[in-house]
Amino acid sequence: MEPPGLRHAFFVSDRTGITAEMLGHSLLAQFEDVQFKETTLPFVDSVERANAAVRQINEAALEDDQRPLVFSTLVDPEVSAVIAGARALYLDCFQVFISPMEQELGVRHSLEIGRSHRVRNTNEYHSRIEAVNFCLAHDDGVSTKELHEADVILVGVSRSGKTPTCLYMGLQYGIRAANYPLIPEDFQDMKLPARLNKYRRKLFGLTITAPRLAHIRNERRPNSRYAQLDNCQYEIDRAEMLMREEGIPFLDATNRSIEELAATIVHQGQLHRQSF
Amino acid sequence: MEPPGLRHAFFVSDRTGITAEMLGHSLLAQFEDVQFKETTLPFVDSVERANAAVRQINEAALEDDQRPLVFSTLVDPEVSAVIAGARALYLDCFQVFISPMEQELGVRHSLEIGRSHRVRNTNEYHSRIEAVNFCLAHDDGVSTKELHEADVILVGVSRSGKTPTCLYMGLQYGIRAANYPLIPEDFQDMKLPARLNKYRRKLFGLTITAPRLAHIRNERRPNSRYAQLDNCQYEIDRAEMLMREEGIPFLDATNRSIEELAATIVHQGQLHRQSF
Numbered sequence: 001m002e003p004p005g006l007r008h009a010f011f012v013s014d015r016t017g018i019t020a021e022m023l024g025h026s027l028l029a030q031f032e033d034v035q036f037k038e039t040t041l042p043f044v045d046s047v048e049r050a051n052a053a054v055r056q057i058n059e060a061a062l063e064d065d066q067r068p069l070v071f072s073t074l075v076d077p078e079v080s081a082v083i084a085g086a087r088a089l090y091l092d093c094f095q096v097f098i099s100p101m102e103q104e105l106g107v108r109h110s111l112e113i114g115r116s117h118r119v120r121n122t123n124e125y126h127s128r129i130e131a132v133n134f135c136l137a138h139d140d141g142v143s144t145k146e147l148h149e150a151d152v153i154l155v156g157v158s159r160s161g162k163t164p165t166c167l168y169m170g171l172q173y174g175i176r177a178a179n180y181p182l183i184p185e186d187f188q189d190m191k192l193p194a195r196l197n198k199y200r201r202k203l204f205g206l207t208i209t210a211p212r213l214a215h216i217r218n219e220r221r222p223n224s225r226y227a228q229l230d231n232c233q234y235e236i237d238r239a240e241m242l243m244r245e246e247g248i249p250f251l252d253a254t255n256r257s258i259e260e261l262a263a264t265i266v267h268q269g270q271l272h273r274q275s276f
Numbered sequence: 277m278e279p280p281g282l283r284h285a286f287f288v289s290d291r292t293g294i295t296a297e298m299l300g301h302s303l304l305a306q307f308e309d310v311q312f313k314e315t316t317l318p319f320v321d322s323v324e325r326a327n328a329a330v331r332q333i334n335e336a337a338l339e340d341d342q343r344p345l346v347f348s349t350l351v352d353p354e355v356s357a358v359i360a361g362a363r364a365l366y367l368d369c370f371q372v373f374i375s376p377m378e379q380e381l382g383v384r385h386s387l388e389i390g391r392s393h394r395v396r397n398t399n400e401y402h403s404r405i406e407a408v409n410f411c412l413a414h415d416d417g418v419s420t421k422e423l424h425e426a427d428v429i430l431v432g433v434s435r436s437g438k439t440p441t442c443l444y445m446g447l448q449y450g451i452r453a454a455n456y457p458l459i460p461e462d463f464q465d466m467k468l469p470a471r472l473n474k475y476r477r478k479l480f481g482l483t484i485t486a487p488r489l490a491h492i493r494n495e496r497r498p499n500s501r502y503a504q505l506d507n508c509q510y511e512i513d514r515a516e517m518l519m520r521e522e523g524i525p526f527l528d529a530t531n532r533s534i535e536e537l538a539a540t541i542v543h544q545g546q547l548h549r550q551s552f
Contacts, residue, residue, distance in 0.1 A: 016539035019298045026295055027373050030385035042543050089380040091373050097303050104365040109306035132440045164408045167443050263292035267318050
């Protein structure tokens with residue numbers, strides 16, 4: 001069979017659409033020969049809005065002359081039924097699981113829209129915000145005051161991806177992640193920054209390949225010594241050597257997404273998550 | 277039927293587990309009378325690891341004397357089959373959609389694990405990192421230098437939730453979100469900070485209820501004037517009045533999660549996302 005060309009895909013949700021998007025996106029990623037044009041339709045929480053969504057889906061069907069793929073996480077069966085009537089392959093990522101769950105649990109579900117991303121648990125919400133504040137206050141070694149409160153401390157050369165990974169751990173998991181740069185001074189005597197000594201067991205390293213690091217640093221400080229390939233290679237070699245000598249586990253960030261780095265560190269470090 | 281008590285639920289994935297977790301968590305949230313103990317088992321990418329996961333699930337079944345719920349996004353059918361053999365209600369959130377998608381698309385899927393969260397597209401990845409850097413450089417009005425490059429500028433009183441919302445928009449959507457506080461000086465003459473004047477169309481406001489704001493501020497600066505309920509109420513009233521007069525759309529952050537705030541702003545502001 002000939003692989004088709006560009007194809008529309010819609011993620012339809014009664015709330016943010018993040019769940020439909022993530023699941024749909026990873027399913028689409030399984031079909032690498034097909035190019036998709038992805039559109040999220042969030043807050044489809046009434047029959048009226050569902051009708052508007054159907055119009056948009058049907059227009060795409062007309063434009064492509066083939067059916068779009070529609071992934072939905074709609075809770076309300078009435079709204080879901082409207083979307084199911086679109087000229088599309090309708091993949092229901094929600095209703096399909098509710099009925100076996102009801103049978104197993106012996107209770108009916110509560111048919112409440114958007115329960116997942118509401119603030120159900122103020123403590124959980126609060127701990128995520130506090131974790132983000134902690135990350136910001138302990139970004140790039142700016143403060144070492146409350147490092148004893150850190151769940152994890154990321155180390156690595158400048159621009160190896162520590163900051164976004166810390167922030168993601170805070171936002172997604174409510175984890176207090178500090179980060180501390182490894183700088184040329186540390187490589188001269190091949191010792192960890194003295195302030196980190198008491199927190200060795202909290203340390204986790206990030207590394208990166210030299211060409212990628214040089215590229216990133218060049219955007220920040222073009223044509224600097226800091227960004228030169230040989231300097232990047234030197235810093236990375238020394239940082240990896242130091243982490244190995246100190247027994248600090250580390251990951252290569254070059255081909256890993258922020259999500260993957262964060263989840264791996266949480267998993268390998270057996271960190272205690274504050275939120276789901 | 278009697279609603280059951282605490283029940284184990286597992287999210288099993290060959291990669292980060294984030295997708296399984298989000299979908300499973302929102303499904304579980306539909307059963308508000310049941311309390312769940314949620315566990316993520318990420319990186320289950322071999323039969324050996326699947327067997328270890330099955331042991332853990334079966335132990336939970338024994339402990340509860342009832343079957344756990346297992347949500348999986350496993351790509352490899354062999355690994356999936358192992359998990360399906362656990363003493364649990366097995367809810368496959370992946371395989372179940374692949375076959376209708378293959379039929380519709382007329383191609384086989386590529387059976388590649390973890391494709392979704394790999395760095396498929398360096399540009400996309402790069403724009404997320406850049407967006408986070410932008411958020412950090414333009415947090416709390418610290419710099420107004422490159423506000424013309426902002427996709428959106430959040431305004432609101434101190435501690436109304438601007439920073440985490442901006443960071444989430446950067447990490448999740450690759451959106452360059454700056455934020456700028458509204459402070460008592462702005463309320464005296466009821467004018468926007470002068471620097472924001474040329475960017476009116478990029479402004480989006482956050483508000484919050486006074487008791488919640490007082491609670492948050494009290495944790496930061498206990499017993500301060502800043503945190504007093506009447507002061508919070510005054511600032512909020514004036515900020516809302518100012519935003520209304522200036523025609524700035526705004527959201528109440530009190531009962532909305534970070535995800536919901538971010539998705540709503542992207543949707544209502546029709547912001548152009550850089551990533552899925």
